Amino acid sequence: MNDTTRTATTRARKPLDRELEIALRKVFGFPNLRPGQDEVIRSVLDGNDTLAVMPTGAGKSLCYQLPALQLDGMTVVVSPLISLMRDQAVKLIEAGVATAVINSTLSTTEERAAMDAVTSGEIRILFVTPERLVNAEFTATLTGKNMPAVPLVVIDEAHCISQWGHDFRPAYVELIHAIRTLGRPPVLALTATATPSVIDDIVRELQMRRANVIHTGVYRDNLHFMVEQLTNPEEKRARAIELARTLEGSGIIYCATVAECEALHAALVEAEVSAERYHGKLAASARSEAQDAFMADEVRVMVATNAFGMGIDKPNIRFVLHAQVPGSLDAYYQEAGRAGRDGEPAKCILLFELKDKQVQQFFLGGRYPNAETIRRVGEAVRDLARENESQTLDKPLERLREALPHVGANKLRVAATLLNDMGVTRRTRRGGMKLIDDGKAIIQLDIAAQAYASRAERDRAVLERMIGYAQSARCRWRMLLDYFASDAEDTRALQAASKAEVEYQAPDDELAGGTCGSCDNCLHPPEVTESPREVREHAMSQERSNDDAKPKRNVQAFNQGDRVRVRRYGEGTVEMVSGDRVAVRFPDDETRTFIARYVKRAA
Ligand SMILES: [Zn+2]
Numbered sequence: 001m002n003d004t005t006r007t008a009t010t011r012a013r014k015p016l017d018r019e020l021e022i023a024l025r026k027v028f029g030f031p032n033l034r035p036g037q038d039e040v041i042r043s044v045l046d047g048n049d050t051l052a053v054m055p056t057g058a059g060k061s062l063c064y065q066l067p068a069l070q071l072d073g074m075t076v077v078v079s080p081l082i083s084l085m086r087d088q089a090v091k092l093i094e095a096g097v098a099t100a101v102i103n104s105t106l107s108t109t110e111e112r113a114a115m116d117a118v119t120s121g122e123i124r125i126l127f128v129t130p131e132r133l134v135n136a137e138f139t140a141t142l143t144g145k146n147m148p149a150v151p152l153v154v155i156d157e158a159h160c161i162s163q164w165g166h167d168f169r170p171a172y173v174e175l176i177h178a179i180r181t182l183g184r185p186p187v188l189a190l191t192a193t194a195t196p197s198v199i200d201d202i203v204r205e206l207q208m209r210r211a212n213v214i215h216t217g218v219y220r221d222n223l224h225f226m227v228e229q230l231t232n233p234e235e236k237r238a239r240a241i242e243l244a245r246t247l248e249g250s251g252i253i254y255c256a257t258v259a260e261c262e263a264l265h266a267a268l269v270e271a272e273v274s275a276e277r278y279h280g281k282l283a284a285s286a287r288s289e290a291q292d293a294f295m296a297d298e299v300r301v302m303v304a305t306n307a308f309g310m311g312i313d314k315p316n317i318r319f320v321l322h323a324q325v326p327g328s329l330d331a332y333y334q335e336a337g338r339a340g341r342d343g344e345p346a347k348c349i350l351l352f353e354l355k356d357k358q359v360q361q362f363f364l365g366g367r368y369p370n371a372e373t374i375r376r377v378g379e380a381v382r383d384l385a386r387e388n389e390s391q392t393l394d395k396p397l398e399r400l401r402e403a404l405p406h407v408g409a410n411k412l413r414v415a416a417t418l419l420n421d422m423g424v425t426r427r428t429r430r431g432g433m434k435l436i437d438d439g440k441a442i443i444q445l446d447i448a449a450q451a452y453a454s455r456a457e458r459d460r461a462v463l464e465r466m467i468g469y470a471q472s473a474r475c476r477w478r479m480l481l482d483y484f485a486s487d488a489e490d491t492r493a494l495q496a497a498s499k500a501e502v503e504y505q506a507p508d509d510e511l512a513g514g515t516c517g518s519c520d521n522c523l524h525p526p527e528v529t530e531s532p533r534e535v536r537e538h539a540m541s542q543e544r545s546n547d548d549a550k551p552k553r554n555v556q557a558f559n560q561g562d563r564v565r566v567r568r569y570g571e572g573t574v575e576m577v578s579g580d581r582v583a584v585r586f587p588d589d590e591t592r593t594f595i596a597r598y599v600k601r602a603a
Contacts, residue, residue, distance in 0.1 A: 019070070020041070020066060020070065023066060023069050023070070024062075024066060027069065027095050027096065027097065028062060028065070028066070028095060029095075030062070033059075033062070034059050034216075036052070036054060036214065036215075036216025036217055037059050037062055037063055037216070039214050039216075040052040040054075040063040040188075040214050040216070041062075041063055041066050041067055043212045043214060044063070044064070044067045044152065044186065044188050045067050045070060045071075047186050048186060048210065048211075048212045049186055049187045049188075049206075049208040049209050049210065049211045049212065050186070050187070050188045050189070050211070050212045050213075050214065051158070051188075051189045051190075051191070051199065051202055051203065051208065051211050051212070051213045051214070052188065052189070052190050052191075052214050052216065053191055053192070053199070053213065053214070053215045053216065054190065054191075054192060054216045055192055055216070055217075055218060055220070055333070055334070055337050060156070060190050060192075061088060063188065063190065064077060064125075064152070064154040064188055064190070065092065065097070065125065067152060067188075068097075068124050068125050068152065069097065069124060071151040071152055072149065072151055073148045073149035073150055073151045074118065074121075074123050074124060074125070074126055074148040074149070074150055074151075075124065075125050075126070075150070075151065075152045075153075075154060076126050076128060076133070076142075076150050076152070076153050076154070076182070077125060077126065077127050077128070077153075077154040077156060078128060078129070078130050078133055078153070078154065078155050078156060078175065079127055079128075079129065079156045079157070080129065080130060080156070080157050080160050080169055080172075081157075082103050082104075082105055082129065083288075084156075084313075085101055085103065085127040085129075086101060087313070088127065089101045089125075089127055092125060097124055097125060098117070098122050098123050098124050098125075099123065099124065099125045099126075099127070100114045100117050100118055100123045100125075100126050100127070101114065101126075101127045101128075102114050102115070102126065102127070102128050102129075102132055102138075103127075103128065103129045103132060104129065104131075104132070115141070118142075118147070118148070119146070119147060121146075121148045123148070129171075130160075130169060130171035130172050130174075130175060131171045133171075133175065133178045134171050134174040134175060134177065134178050136181075139178050139181040139182060140181075142182065143181060143182060143183070149183075149185075150182045150183065150185050151185055151186075152185055152186055152187075152188060153179050153182065153185055153186075153187050153188070154187075154188045154189075154190065155172075155175065155187065155188070155189045155190065155206065156190050157190070157191060158172075158189035158190055158191040158202045158206075159191045159192075159198050159202065160172045161173060161175070161201055161202055161205045161206065162198045162201035162202065162205075172205070173205055173427075174431065175205075175206065176205065176206055176207050177429055179206070187206055187208060189202050189206060189208070192334055192337075199213060215484075217510055218333070218480060218481055218484050218510070219477060219481060219510035219511060219516075220337070220340065221516070221518070222340045222343055222344060222345050222346060223336070223337070223339060223340055223346055223348055224345065224346070224347050224348065224518050224519060225336070225348045225349075225350075225476035225477065225480075225516075225519045225520070226347065226348070226349050226350070226476070226519060226520035227349070227350045227351075227352050227469075227470050227476070227520060228349065228350070228351050228352065229352055229353075229470075229471075230351055230352065230353050231353065232353065233353065233355075236323065236351050236353050237263070237264060237267055237323070239351055240253060240264060240268075240321060240323050240351060241267055241268060241271045241273065243319075243321055243349065244268055244271075244273045244275070244301050244321070245271065245273055247318065247319045247321075247347065248318060249300070249316065249317075249318030249319070250294070250297060250300055250301070250314070250316055250317050250318055251300070251301050251302075251317060251318055251319035251320065251321060251339075252301070252302045252303075252304060252308070252317060252319075252320045252321070252335075252338060252339075253268075253301060253302070253303045253304070253320075253321045253322075253323055254304060254305070254306065254308075254320065254321070254322045254323065254324070254326070254335050255303065255304070255305055255323050255324050256305070256306075256324035256325070256326065256327075256356065256359045256360065256363075257305070257324070257359060258279045258280065258281050258305060260323065260324060261277055261278075261279045261303055261304060261305050262277065262279075264303050264323055265277035265303040268301060268303065273300070273301055274299045274300040274301060275299060275300070275301040275302070275303055276290040276293055276294055276299045276301075276302055276303070277290060277302070277303045277304065278290050278291060278294075278302055278303070278304040278305070278307065278308040279304060279305040279307050279308070280305060280307040287307075290302070291308070291312075294314070295312075295314055297316075306326070306331065306335065309334070309335060309338060312338055313341075314338070314341070315341045315342035316341075316342055316344070317338055317339045317340065317341065317346065318339065318340070318344075318345075318346050318347070319339060319346060319347040319348070319349065320335060320336045320337075320338055320339040320346070320347075320348050320349075321349045321350075321351065322335070322336070322349070322350045322351060323351055324351075324353075324356045324359060325350065325352055325353075325356045325357060325359075325360065325466060325467070325470055326360070326466065327360040327363060327364070327459075327462070327463055327466065328459075328462040328463065328465070328466055329462070329465055329466050329469055329479075329480065329483045330462075332350070332466060332469070333480055333484075336348035336350075350470055352470040352471070354467075357463070357467055358576055359576075360463050360466075361460075361463070361576070362575065362576045362583060364456065364459050364460065364463065368411070368414060368452050368455060368456050369407070369411035369412075369414055369415045369418075369452065370449075370452075371446075371449035371452070371453075373407055373411055373415060374415045374418060374419075374449050374452065375449070376404060376407070377400060377404065377407065377412060377415040377416065377419065378415075378419060378424060380400055380403040380404055381393065381396070381400070381416075381419060381424070381425060381433065381435060382435060383403075384399055384400075384403060385425075385433075385434070385435035386435075390434070391434060391435040392428060392432045392433065392434040392435070393432055393433045393434075393435075394430070394431075394432045395431070395432075396416060396431075396432060396433035397409075397412060397413060397416065400412050400416065406588035407588070414452075416433065418452060419433075420433070423436060424436060465483060469483075472521070473521055473525070474521060475515035475516055475519055475521055475522050476516070476519035476520070476521060476522075477511060477515070477516035477518075477519055478511065478514075478515050478516070481509055481510070481511060485509065558574045558582050558596065558599065558601075559574065560574055560575065560576065561573060561574060562574040562601065562602075563601070563602040564582070564584055564599050564600060564601055564602050565599075565600045565601070565602045565603075566584060566592075566594055566598060566599055566600070567598070569584075569586050569592065570586065570587075571586075571587075571602050572584040572585055572586040572587070573585050574599075582594050582595075582596050582599045584599065
């Protein structure tokens with residue numbers, strides 16, 4: 001598709017401010033746009049590839065709905081959640097906007113009816129799942145004779161494209177091929193997650209051209225942040241229960257692990273608090289039942305891991321409590337920000353115990369493959385690719401899993417991505433992996449290993465910022481705004497390094513350097529301002545004395561770095577000890593967790 005055609009298909013019908021305003025009021029019932037929305041809409045109507053980083057509740061959907069009504073043709077919206085697209089479609093249809101939904105839950109008859117409506121040219125907004133849009137047969141139908149033009153493709157929850165994030169959806173990576181088949185119209189990517197590496201991934205994987213990255217405001221004056229320092233898990237759990245009982249209205253309690261989620265939920269039910277639970281180890285049916293009950297206000301409190309949240313659109317959440325510290329301020333802000341979407345006051349409370357930092361360090365340890373694993377994956381790719389003339393692996397992850405059965409699936413995927421990023425291999429249209437640069441492969445792998453190490457380093461720094469927030473005497477909002485501002489600087493540096501064409505705009509400092517006046521530190525300034533280091537040392541000495549006072553629960557007490565033996569897996573090294581659980585890393589680079597009594601000290 002050449003540039004002339006692109007301009008023709010993206011020209012707004014009548015890009016008049018007045019017309020936008022009328023649509024805003026008449027169709028959507030809003031008197032005016034919120035900060036940021038305006039800029040995103042303008043960028044989209046100007047035909048730019050746009051990445052909008054907007055916090056939960058900032059009115060993301062209006063950013064594509066309003067342009068969709070102004071553009072000729074049918075806007076395609078990719079959404080990862082069927083329930084979410086259904087809700088959006090119902091609202092749009094009620095507002096009189098011709099909308100269709102295509103996903104795997106439709107019957108043959110329903111799907112035919114939807115496609116007929118699309119063919120007739122009356123549909124303005126079409127919602128599809130990523131899996132459907134990357135289906136070649138489906139895109140062929142969309143580009144068939146007499147089909148409406150697609151002036152805009154919207155990628156909702158665009159962070160699902162990032163293989164570093166926990167919401168990774170493989171179909172997202174293939175979206176660019178579908179977008180090209182549709183004539184490469186402008187793309188609007190929407191996300192609430194703003195880490196530089198995620199932004200970089202989105203821009204690169206969607207091959208955005210001169211991407212206009214718009215970071216809308218962060219500050220929300222109805223959110224009251226506070227941190228409570230606690231010294232042991234029992235005390236913390238008791239405090240969580242007390243808060244859940246006394247705080248009014250609907251609330252979420254986030255835990256870092258499934259085990260803590262289960263334990264806290266059981267304790268809340270015991271204390272007669274109306275509570276449900278949500279985490280990745282529950283069956284899908286149990287998860288959606290729990291979610292429905294919470295959304296319908298049938299239960300008051302949801303105890304959840306970070307699996308709960310994407311697409312949660314509940315306006316009246318009055319508190320978000322963190323029973324364990326999350327791994328980054330991004331994650332914390334995103335989760336805490338689910339409170340008070342209706343604009344009414346809401347509390348965001350972090351119950352902080354320094355020991356919880358270890359849980360996050362533990363997650364970090366398992367995230368990336370080490371240099372040795374990257375090298376082995378690289379060699380396996382080379383050997384497998386040489387088996388055929390085209391030097392291409394079809395179904396690369398399956399082939400690699402067969403070749404390297406001891407490397408975990410996640411690390412394999414990360415290593416394969418690194419090889420692509422380093423130019424050792426290239427992703428083919430059909431999802432294959434083609435060997436490109438055999439000669440330099442070994443040098444490239446060293447670079448890849450370094451890239452991995454610097455990512456790991458960055459993750460550690462990000463965790464330190466989170467811990468710093470928890471232990472600080474400064475205004476909590478001030479710290480959040482500063483964090484997102486420095487995040488913008490990092491992004492700029494990153495974009496300079498990757499030479500991507502990105503226009504990056506930092507979020508405004510809505511407090512203009514001032515403080516919020518409503519967080520715990522603003523309302524009750526600590527009398528002595530300790531430096532974070534002093535606080536940390538103090539907390540650590542407290543932690544130590546607690547440990548000394550408590551009788552050892554296990555006869556076998558393990559320490560990090562101990563050599564141990566587990567019957568089924570052989571010898572390994574202790575990575576973390578938490579209560580009666582011991583996490584052990586084995587020579588296959590996998591970390592497995594056991595109850596301490598099943599772990600023996602190596603002879
Ligand atoms: Zn404050």
